[in-house]
Amino acid sequence: MKITGTFLDEISHDIPHQNWGREEWDRDFAHMKAVGIDTVIMIRSGYRRFITYPSAYLQNEFGCYKPPVDLVEMFLQLAVKHEMKFYFGLYDSGHYWDTGNLIHEIDSNRYVIDEVWKQYGHYKSFGGWYLSMEISRRTKGAVEAFRTLGLQCKGVSGGLPAFISPWIDGKKAVMAASSELSKDDSVSIKEHEREWSEIFDGVRGAVDAVAFQDGHIDYHELDAFFEVNKKMADRYGMKCWTNAETFDRDMPIKFLPIKFEKLRLKLEAAARAGYDKAITFEFSHFMSPQSAYLQAGHLYNRYKEYLKSLNNQ
Amino acid sequence: MKITGTFLDEISHDIPHQNWGREEWDRDFAHMKAVGIDTVIMIRSGYRRFITYPSAYLQNEFGCYKPPVDLVEMFLQLAVKHEMKFYFGLYDSGHYWDTGNLIHEIDSNRYVIDEVWKQYGHYKSFGGWYLSMEISRRTKGAVEAFRTLGLQCKGVSGGLPAFISPWIDGKKAVMAASSELSKDDSVSIKEHEREWSEIFDGVRGAVDAVAFQDGHIDYHELDAFFEVNKKMADRYGMKCWTNAETFDRDMPIKFLPIKFEKLRLKLEAAARAGYDKAITFEFSHFMSPQSAYLQAGHLYNRYKEYLKSLNNQ
Amino acid sequence: MKITGTFLDEISHDIPHQNWGREEWDRDFAHMKAVGIDTVIMIRSGYRRFITYPSAYLQNEFGCYKPPVDLVEMFLQLAVKHEMKFYFGLYDSGHYWDTGNLIHEIDSNRYVIDEVWKQYGHYKSFGGWYLSMEISRRTKGAVEAFRTLGLQCKGVSGGLPAFISPWIDGKKAVMAASSELSKDDSVSIKEHEREWSEIFDGVRGAVDAVAFQDGHIDYHELDAFFEVNKKMADRYGMKCWTNAETFDRDMPIKFLPIKFEKLRLKLEAAARAGYDKAITFEFSHFMSPQSAYLQAGHLYNRYKEYLKSLNNQ
Numbered sequence: 001m002k003i004t005g006t007f008l009d010e011i012s013h014d015i016p017h018q019n020w021g022r023e024e025w026d027r028d029f030a031h032m033k034a035v036g037i038d039t040v041i042m043i044r045s046g047y048r049r050f051i052t053y054p055s056a057y058l059q060n061e062f063g064c065y066k067p068p069v070d071l072v073e074m075f076l077q078l079a080v081k082h083e084m085k086f087y088f089g090l091y092d093s094g095h096y097w098d099t100g101n102l103i104h105e106i107d108s109n110r111y112v113i114d115e116v117w118k119q120y121g122h123y124k125s126f127g128g129w130y131l132s133m134e135i136s137r138r139t140k141g142a143v144e145a146f147r148t149l150g151l152q153c154k155g156v157s158g159g160l161p162a163f164i165s166p167w168i169d170g171k172k173a174v175m176a177a178s179s180e181l182s183k184d185d186s187v188s189i190k191e192h193e194r195e196w197s198e199i200f201d202g203v204r205g206a207v208d209a210v211a212f213q214d215g216h217i218d219y220h221e222l223d224a225f226f227e228v229n230k231k232m233a234d235r236y237g238m239k240c241w242t243n244a245e246t247f248d249r250d251m252p253i254k255f256l257p258i259k260f261e262k263l264r265l266k267l268e269a270a271a272r273a274g275y276d277k278a279i280t281f282e283f284s285h286f287m288s289p290q291s292a293y294l295q296a297g298h299l300y301n302r303y304k305e306y307l308k309s310l311n312n313q
Numbered sequence: 314m315k316i317t318g319t320f321l322d323e324i325s326h327d328i329p330h331q332n333w334g335r336e337e338w339d340r341d342f343a344h345m346k347a348v349g350i351d352t353v354i355m356i357r358s359g360y361r362r363f364i365t366y367p368s369a370y371l372q373n374e375f376g377c378y379k380p381p382v383d384l385v386e387m388f389l390q391l392a393v394k395h396e397m398k399f400y401f402g403l404y405d406s407g408h409y410w411d412t413g414n415l416i417h418e419i420d421s422n423r424y425v426i427d428e429v430w431k432q433y434g435h436y437k438s439f440g441g442w443y444l445s446m447e448i449s450r451r452t453k454g455a456v457e458a459f460r461t462l463g464l465q466c467k468g469v470s471g472g473l474p475a476f477i478s479p480w481i482d483g484k485k486a487v488m489a490a491s492s493e494l495s496k497d498d499s500v501s502i503k504e505h506e507r508e509w510s511e512i513f514d515g516v517r518g519a520v521d522a523v524a525f526q527d528g529h530i531d532y533h534e535l536d537a538f539f540e541v542n543k544k545m546a547d548r549y550g551m552k553c554w555t556n557a558e559t560f561d562r563d564m565p566i567k568f569l570p571i572k573f574e575k576l577r578l579k580l581e582a583a584a585r586a587g588y589d590k591a592i593t594f595e596f597s598h599f600m601s602p603q604s605a606y607l608q609a610g611h612l613y614n615r616y617k618e619y620l621k622s623l624n625n626q
Numbered sequence: 627m628k629i630t631g632t633f634l635d636e637i638s639h640d641i642p643h644q645n646w647g648r649e650e651w652d653r654d655f656a657h658m659k660a661v662g663i664d665t666v667i668m669i670r671s672g673y674r675r676f677i678t679y680p681s682a683y684l685q686n687e688f689g690c691y692k693p694p695v696d697l698v699e700m701f702l703q704l705a706v707k708h709e710m711k712f713y714f715g716l717y718d719s720g721h722y723w724d725t726g727n728l729i730h731e732i733d734s735n736r737y738v739i740d741e742v743w744k745q746y747g748h749y750k751s752f753g754g755w756y757l758s759m760e761i762s763r764r765t766k767g768a769v770e771a772f773r774t775l776g777l778q779c780k781g782v783s784g785g786l787p788a789f790i791s792p793w794i795d796g797k798k799a800v801m802a803a804s805s806e807l808s809k810d811d812s813v814s815i816k817e818h819e820r821e822w823s824e825i826f827d828g829v830r831g832a833v834d835a836v837a838f839q840d841g842h843i844d845y846h847e848l849d850a851f852f853e854v855n856k857k858m859a860d861r862y863g864m865k866c867w868t869n870a871e872t873f874d875r876d877m878p879i880k881f882l883p884i885k886f887e888k889l890r891l892k893l894e895a896a897a898r899a900g901y902d903k904a905i906t907f908e909f910s911h912f913m914s915p916q917s918a919y920l921q922a923g924h925l926y927n928r929y930k931e932y933l934k935s936l937n938n939q
Contacts, residue, residue: 016564017572019611021618049533050574063533068574220675220689251642252880254565259643261676261694292607294918298645305647329877330885332924334931362846363887376846381887567878605920 001271005039005279011047029082041087044132048094076123085127102145129153129162143202150206161208170217200236211241222269242270246286257286257295260302314584318352318592324360342395354400357445361407389436398440415458442466442475456515463519474521483530513549524554535582555583559599570599570608573615627897631665631905637673655708667713670758674720702749711753728771755779755788769828776832787834796843826862837867848895867903868896872912883912883921886928
């Protein structure tokens, strides 16, 4: 299973910024391309008051800061240059994380979606939408809101695909800043299937692909969860992607690049389950030869060797 | 607003050491100079049993370890070479952090100040004093002690300036080792002004400049707090500096370099408030091209581009 | 006191992986050799489901994952090439950490020891055994189990030495993932001596050397503890090694390389106490010029200067 997409973690919640300029990003897109990545997904167009493009709407309505660079434009242009598809991640007001309520996200993104499509929709690299609010079975109430957002994205852009990347409420689903490393009441596979079937049913037609984060369950649980995910995706007419996390959730430093062996286990489980595509969170910090985390460059090399071994089979 | 001063974080409380020798420090002073830094401030001359110069007094009285290198001498010499001013940070016994009581700091620093001035006062780079114990409104009882220390520093050295770098008891004032990221009972601006006016009144004449740490409040609160700080500094006859923190307080890894956009917001707020000088905590880990944190080198590059854009205006 | 041994932290509990391949490891062994390291100790042959060599037994009985590389073979071969001794660390099922009970470790390692000796015992670099389960005075019940494991290791291999690396239940013995930095009820030296004398008595004949971790006590406590450790080791006929930790336990980031001054204090205390050997946890992350933590390369340089100064005395 080859990784063919990556998030671009701008604006970041919890991963320290690398302070790259256009030159570094251009070089990074080339590194991505060299290992077969054809899709880049900007994880969110803004988070609270920080935004990725000079949105008149968000500055006026929410007091967002004027961004020093138009990252949306830059990423779209680099995607054109490197022949990739760019997915636009919706604005995240932060209220959802605080309240579990998507009202603010619907209100703000109604304008953002129109503004962005008008301003950037002409780029041939504009390939789709990412509904950036993460859900798990705990936030089922959000389904209707996701449906609304997905339909608006698709409607305005002539049907460009929209996807979500939820998390499985599993063992390792603890807050990033917490000092605990696991969680007792992990969700069982049956509950997972029952509750997610409801969610999938609710968003069908509005969401084209679902890319579950693969880092919240243990490695020997992957096959069981992945099989169910693929079955549900097929049943409700969605593509089944995996979000192969390239950071290590098992370590006290939150977060550094994952051990290659762990990534391989996860990719091979996705392959066995017949998944359609693998994307990762995320290349530039955790897999790039120019990452500030030098372990990432070694992961890149191990991954390249792995690709080579696949091709020789 | 240009950063013209930096702390030298030796001995460190909470930032892992880079293990640099004289060669690396020499090179780092050159990197500082290249972006306009003319002031280096040794954050403390010792912390508990670790000390920066071979103080007979501290070794005999407090059981401090014999330091492998005389950092005070080295920094003073490098400051001469690179034409900078060096500020000496007082000894920190650690008792203050445990008890909020400055008695031990007064006792020990009475000797340290004399010893240091006798030993190093002849260096032409010896430019001032840093009262290294951090205060906030919670430690108002410490005011009298600060006054004593400041007056002694100035007295022994023919009036060389002394400064403090307190923290605002704001949203993000949580312990470095804590897993929480914010704090409910943040101080309001009015309380801040009332309580700090008392403190400023108490230390006037003994403290020449106050450099509030700028990282404990949210970015949209900067203008309001900075305006009050400048007003108070003017009223009580002090210089108003900003301590522009170059590490990111918003991330689970404590601490890596800040995103340039955030630094810029803080520097521009300081400029709008008419601040006299910007110093940073600190260049060598968080902004230096040779930092072990490679994000720092990129921050350096972004900052240089910013300086260039200011000059072109 | 020269460091002549290092752990190889594969599989890691808590230190993020560097993703090195054979080329990087080969180069790292050369870096080790250049500063006098003649002993490498694989910290454990497996942890829960991750293993370092393709053990048929562990895969069948415990559902361990097939490892992508045979690290045991690679390390043994590199040890031959660089003329070092390799110590094999036992399998760690993880149950001991959860329960304090070593039953599972005895059961599984009974097979692992035989399997490993049969498969790799012919390598001339196979130099000994490391009983990888860490004990402190709190886990005295484990003594009999340690005895059993040690005797089996020695029995199967014609008496190759076995060692343990326990921790002192001191001030800094807090969990890696905890946000606290110290601990009130540190053990007094008297208790330490009384309880460890019992443990040493229980494992004598089965354990040839004991390498206490040196990072759980304060620097000024080193002499007192080290003296007692050496006295006990002599009394019970064991070699007394120090496990000179090269990571810094005093910082919020868990864990980055230690400040050289601290390492030097610990090594010199071990020299004063007449210790037989110093090993470290561990070279490749915290002291290597090619570590992802660039502070490590500077530590390497400071350590080399120190070796040179020792030779010039």
